[in-house]
Amino acid sequence: MNKFLPFLILALILTLIPPVGSSANTTAIQLGSDVLFNQFHHLIEGKKVGLITNQTGLNSQMVSTIDMLRRDRSVHLTALYAPExxxxxxxxxxxxxxxxxxxVYAIPVYGLSGSTRKPTPEMLKDIDIFLVDLQDIGSRTYTYISTLQYAMTAAKEQGKEVIVLDRPNPLGGAIVEGPVVELPYRSFFGVDTLPLAHGMTIGELALFFNRTIGVDLTVVPMQGYTRNMIYQQTGLAWIPSSPHIPSLTSVFGYMATGLGEGTPIRQGDHFTWIGAEGLDSHKYADLLNGSLLPGVIFIPENKGTAGGVRLQINDLHQFNPAKTGIYALAYAKQLQPFPVPKSTSKQIAMFDKVMGTNKIGLLLEQGKSPQEIVSSYQADLKKFVELRQKYLIYGDEPFIPMQPIQQKHPEQPKQPVQPKPSKPGKPETPTPPKPGNNNGTTNQTKNPEPATKPIPQTPKSSEKIAYLTFDDGPSSVTPRVLDTLKAHQVKATFFIVGREVAGHEAILKRIVAEGHALGGHSYSHNYQLVYKNMESFFADLEKGSQMIEKATGVKPAVFRYPGGSTNTVSLKYQDPKRYNKQHTVMQAIKAEAKQRGYTFIDWNVTNGDARSNKYTAAQTLANIKQQVKSQKEIVVLMHDSSTKSPTVEALPEIISYLKEKGYRFEVIQADRPTVSNVK
Structure with missing residues (x-):
């Protein structure tokens, strides 16, 4: 018991820490686990969660998903599941x-390797959701993706939902290579119609697997990831995924050196060397270097009586691990003939399980060249590339998650026709989102039409107009604001922060349906991000606008700068390599905004609720009264984020006061330039 005491103390400390999302970081991407807690937390709120993970299940801040869930008092982590x-x-x-x-956690940890690879009903009885957070290495034979497929199948059978937190394919998504698994040779090392190098993330693979499973599936995508990105470009630290994959060098060498299962050809030094007893290292290196395989040089190196080569990878983007592995086997067979394991009617040889077919072994036995072997599977590879296209999430541009990617209650999928080994069947598939623009959910409701479409009016010289504006929502406070506005028959403009949209779509639809206006207020409201440079600002702004439009069908026509157009905080975060006090990032943003035709709205009256969360309703009303003089037009800045209850409490009196002062209320529209910059 004493040896567990430190762990118990640590667990208690972690439990006392409130749940939070990932803090600011320097990585180029946000993992699915980051996006879940920062953006789509509603997916797991109030749920009993079973988590498939291991030591790789860390977010971009190196905090484990286990710890994130245990800190989260709105979630019940009821079981863990460990892969190979x-x-x-x-x-x-x-x-x-x-x-x-x-x-420490006092919950079951179920092993999903060896004799029990598929979760049993008993293992799933205490969970609502199967959450998956595993780092794959991009090879079909690496069994973490097999565990995913088995778990999805079990979840379907037991009526459980699956949520996959996406992670990078370390090899990138451009190279797709190797023989494709044929149905008779499916195994735990090839659970579906995949080539050796599939070029898909674990989230994309889940969508691909689901075409024949049909489980309720949600993929939480990464932010900022692109299809051509390799792991070294993500800014993430590599966590050893298994004992023999301690580094990214091992990841890239895995298929290049590890395809010789059951033959004398073996890998060494964590998949950085390949050779065999009695093999001539120099002749082997000459053959491989003479093939001009891209991105790699082969250095002859003996290991005792074994000859072989060490891989020196000099271009990670061009290097093709699976093709290199095929060449390495074929040339070794030419130099030192060896028997290739053969499958029988009673048992499939491990070599054929790795290859997914018996054809590669037969071609090696026939002494075929590596070029002929590679050529033999090109037709099947082409079919796979066409099939996988439907399930790709990421494109060439950094991906911006608008909402989770969901396949909810798909129709019972048709099983693939039993094909001959040479011609894998092509199953019918549900229609998934398009790659690179995968925002899809099913069961979407029709977006509301505004109750009354506001008609812009030019104020008469004698009349006074007040534009009530609310920033940083929607939140639990927003419906109370709407109730008050409805009771007083007043319309307002809501400047929405995109990250708050998920889970609050119904509130946004109500805003539109009741005749109020929507404006954009960035996605993140993160000064450090939006004011780094002009490109970052508009990428963030557009992401927020897209989320608003997706939820409501209404594209924002007016916008508000985080901090306002005259903010000084942007000077703190602007890129010093591009901007200075004479040429600021705000100048660049405003110039670009003018070119794009954006209408930005400031304010000339504020209730003061932006300064602190510790304020009273009386203080907000006093601030309004102090600033409202005899202006013909006032734009009143208020906030409806979750900490702004005093604003709602003061709102009836604010409205009454402005009516007494002779103001009527309108919503802000883009074709009223007179209120664009009045701060």
Whole structure:
């Protein structure tokens, strides 16, 4: 018991820390786990969660998903599930991962390797959601994706929902290579119609698998990820994914050196060397270097009596691991003929399981060249590339998650026709979102039409107009604001922060339906991000606008700068390599905004609720009274974020006061330039 005491103390401390999303970081992307807690937390609120993970399940701030869930008092983490290599990633390949009760968390940890690869009904009885957070390495034979497929199948059978937190394919998504699995050769090392190098993220693979499973599936995508990005470009630290994959060098060498299962050809030094007993290292290196395989040089190196080559990868984008592995086997067979394991009617050879077919072994036995072997699977590879296109999430531009990618209650999928080994069947598929623009959910409701479409009016010289504006929502406070406005028959303009949209779509639809106006107020409201440079500002702004339009069908026509157009905070965060006090980022943003035709709205009256969350309704009313003089037009800045209850409490008196002062109320529209900049 004493040895567990430090862990118990640590667990208690973590439990006392309130749940938060990822803090600001320097990574180029946000992982699915970051996006879940920062943007789509509603997916897990109030749920009993079973988490499939291991030591790789860390967010961009190196906090484990286990800890994030345990800190989160709105979620019940009821079970953990460990793939091959165990929860800590230290169990050797092929060894049974045992189940146990965690000594600190006091919840079951189920092993999903060895004799129990598919979760049993007993393992799933206490969960609502299967959450998956595993780092794959981009190879079809790496069994973490097989565990995902088995888990999805079990979840379908037991009526459980699956949420996959997406992570990068370390090899990138451009190179797709190797023989494609044929139905008779499916196994735990090839669970679906995949080539050796599939070029898909684990989230994309989940969508691909689901075409024949039909489970309720949600993929939480990454932010900022592109299809051509390799792991080294993400800014993330590599966590050893298994005992023999301690580094990214091992990841890239895995398929290049590890395809010789059951043959004398073996890998060494964590997949950085390949060779065999008695092989001539120099002749082997000459053949491989003479093939001009892109991105790699082969250095002859003996290991005792074994000859072989060490891979020196000099261009990670051009290097093709699976093709290199095929060449390495074929040339080794030419130099030192060896028997290739053959499958029988009773047992499939491990070599054929790795290849997904018996054809590669037969071609090696026939002494075919590596070029002929690679050519033999091109037709099947082309079919796969066409099939996978439907399930790709990411394109060439950094991906911006607008909402989770969901396949809710799809029709029972048709199973693939039993094909001959040479011609895998092509199953019918549900229609998923298009790659690079995957915002899709099913069961979407029709967006509301405004109750009355506001008609812009030019104020008469004698009349006074007040534009009530609310920033930073929607939140739980917003419906109370709407109730008050409705009671007083007043319209207002809501400047929406995009990150608050998810889970509050109904509130936005109500805003539109009741005749109020919507404006954009960035996606993140993160000064450090939006004011870094002009490009970052508009990317963030557009992301927020897209979320608003997706939720309501209304595209914002007016916008408000975070901090206002005359803010000084932008000077603190602008890129010093591009901007200075004479040439500021705000100048660049305003110039670009003019070119794009944006209408930005400031304010000339504020209730003061932006300064602090510790204020009273009386103070807000006093601030309004102090600033309202005899202006013909006033734009009143208020906030409806979750901490602004005093603003709602003061709102009836604010409205009454402005009416007494002779103001009528309108919504802000883009064709009223006189109120664009009145701060």
């Amino acid at each position: 290599h165990g929860l800590d990633g230290k169990t050797v390949a092929g060894k049974q991962v045992t189940s146990f009760v965690h000594p």
